Amino acid sequence: AERLCVEFRFLAPTAQARCLLYPIDIAGGRTERLSVFLTSLFLHEPLLPVLEEGTPKEEMLANAQLIDELLKKLEKHAATAAWQPPDDPTPLLHGGEDFQSLATV
Numbered sequence: 001a002e003r004l005c006v007e008f009r010f011l012a013p014t015a016q017a018r019c020l021l022y023p024i025d026i027a028g029g030r031t032e033r034l035s036v037f038l039t040s041l042f043l044h045e046p047l048l049p050v051l052e053e054g055t056p057k058e059e060m061l062a063n064a065q066l067i068d069e070l071l072k073k074l075e076k077h078a079a080t081a082a083w084q085p086p087d088d089p090t091p092l093l094h095g096g097e098d099f100q101s102l103a104t105v
Contacts, residue, residue, distance in 0.1 A: 001027035008037065013044035017081045039074050040082035046071075
């Protein structure tokens, strides 16, 4: 369980997801944290099938709606473990520069 926990940390999409699992969760069969971790991983690498051209428009719309509903449920379940806010770019600025200067680099 400890080795698996270490390997999962390399796959984790965010810092919060890396800190989410403990070996006792895996060995003890505690699925709440594991499911949040796997959900956040899936949201970053969904590997969903691509809709092929020539598929009827009604079927494409139905599939797109199902995928949208699925992703909304997964995002709700993963909560903040799936998304990490961007880092503050202030340390990258030099004296007298503003954010516009950084954006034009």
